Amino acid sequence: MISDPDAFENRPVAMNNHNNLLQIQEHMYILDDVKKPNVFRNMFPYEEIPKIPFNDRTVPHNMPKDIWITDTTFRDGQQSRAPYTTDQIVHIYDELHRLGGPNGMIRASEFFLYSKKDRDAVYKCMERGYKFPEVTSWIRASGEDFKLVREIGMKETGILVSCSDYHIFLKLKMSRKEAMEHYLTIVRDCLEEGISPRCHLEDITRSDIYGYVVPFCLELMKLQDEYKIPIKVRACDTMGYGVNYPGAVIPRSVPGIIYALHTHAGVPNENMEWHGHNDFYKAVTNASTAWLYGCCGVNSSLFGIGERTGNTPLEAMVFEYAQFKGNLNGMDATVITDLANYYEKEIGYSIPPMTPFVGKSFNVTRAGIHADGLLKNEEIYNIFDTGKFLKKPPVAAVSNTSGLAGIALWINNYYSLPKERQVSKQDSLVGHVKEWVDEQYAEGRVTVMTDEELEKIVDKTATESGVSLTQAND
Numbered sequence: 001m002i003s004d005p006d007a008f009e010n011r012p013v014a015m016n017n018h019n020n021l022l023q024i025q026e027h028m029y030i031l032d033d034v035k036k037p038n039v040f041r042n043m044f045p046y047e048e049i050p051k052i053p054f055n056d057r058t059v060p061h062n063m064p065k066d067i068w069i070t071d072t073t074f075r076d077g078q079q080s081r082a083p084y085t086t087d088q089i090v091h092i093y094d095e096l097h098r099l100g101g102p103n104g105m106i107r108a109s110e111f112f113l114y115s116k117k118d119r120d121a122v123y124k125c126m127e128r129g130y131k132f133p134e135v136t137s138w139i140r141a142s143g144e145d146f147k148l149v150r151e152i153g154m155k156e157t158g159i160l161v162s163c164s165d166y167h168i169f170l171k172l173k174m175s176r177k178e179a180m181e182h183y184l185t186i187v188r189d190c191l192e193e194g195i196s197p198r199c200h201l202e203d204i205t206r207s208d209i210y211g212y213v214v215p216f217c218l219e220l221m222k223l224q225d226e227y228k229i230p231i232k233v234r235a236c237d238t239m240g241y242g243v244n245y246p247g248a249v250i251p252r253s254v255p256g257i258i259y260a261l262h263t264h265a266g267v268p269n270e271n272m273e274w275h276g277h278n279d280f281y282k283a284v285t286n287a288s289t290a291w292l293y294g295c296c297g298v299n300s301s302l303f304g305i306g307e308r309t310g311n312t313p314l315e316a317m318v319f320e321y322a323q324f325k326g327n328l329n330g331m332d333a334t335v336i337t338d339l340a341n342y343y344e345k346e347i348g349y350s351i352p353p354m355t356p357f358v359g360k361s362f363n364v365t366r367a368g369i370h371a372d373g374l375l376k377n378e379e380i381y382n383i384f385d386t387g388k389f390l391k392k393p394p395v396a397a398v399s400n401t402s403g404l405a406g407i408a409l410w411i412n413n414y415y416s417l418p419k420e421r422q423v424s425k426q427d428s429l430v431g432h433v434k435e436w437v438d439e440q441y442a443e444g445r446v447t448v449m450t451d452e453e454l455e456k457i458v459d460k461t462a463t464e465s466g467v468s469l470t471q472a473n474d
Contacts, residue, residue: 032211033177037165056247059259062294064269069317070299071109075138077301089121095339097130101330104132113137113148141186156196164203191227198232205241209250209260217265232271240279244289254286258293273297278309287312288320315357333389363394372405398449400441407433415469432461
């Protein structure tokens, strides 16, 4: 099943209609069945911080016309927290369907199949009948795991096909040739059953791209041609080593990996996915880079929940998409806030307050000078119309640094006052409240004022002044 070097003789030369240059249609990338593992010790000296070397070889941008998001909330996302209940999984799946909108921007969601709870959730989600997100599974490259896929009747499944020598030699105790033949056997089993395989190239950012990954993917593309069933390839940055810098050396170069898979292994853009981790704070940047260089799919999890430092946050890629394409293409971003509230109130998961888009403090200002700007025009200190897209207008937290402007902004937002009734920092109501706030901190207070405390003093002061305020929750 491994390519023979003789098969590359007399390779045809043809015109590439994208760049109008003659190119050899098939490249000679043959499995390098090394005797000892290549662990790139020059880049990954375990006793030191990993290195990012450069060779200044760059590849062109190749943004596909259509790009999308896939979800691993119920697979990788469940590996780092208490398992979801079946009902919770179904509710979140419904919300992902709503978030993805009529154009199915959340293309697929992957599930474990090992427990009865997970299988029950799969059946219930499949019963929903949604085209998107498509319900898919994840298995190890084993016959026993494949039986579960076949029994449930999955149309697509992910298969763990670890590709670095760290995994092949040190974990699986195989040679590269043995690993490749083992993986291809399971892939062929899927194809024989009419199931579309999604090959998870785990630890790709520590793998021999041209000595193993490209030759393996060339074999996958041959099987795709033989069976006429799509074979997807997921590039998994398992340890978060990927970088987006132009001219960085593979296997750390995200552009270089995507270019190799597409140009040299022949994997179609629509069959490629990027799956990244956030160990070096690069999950979102690397996912966006994968889009830029030709990968149609970016795999993510809600709020970035996943192994160790987490996965690429799904909500981040919603707004990355909008910035690249100029619109949300039907996605309902307000669902992100609904999901955040559900996680907090129903699941009991505490989202760190500074988390972009979903944390309680992501658009909260505590500085009086910023609050003053927001009072005059919220565009000055708000990233976009967060009230429109996330149902969360900018707010002010009141403390000793908020000043009159911060208190005025808090009153206007908390009581949802229409523009014609909004208070300014010159209003006497605001001045009286500030006097009370200043007294609290003069007496030694060190914490931010709570909404309940502020509501009590504002209502008391407003009543005494004859001012009518309509609360947001009335």
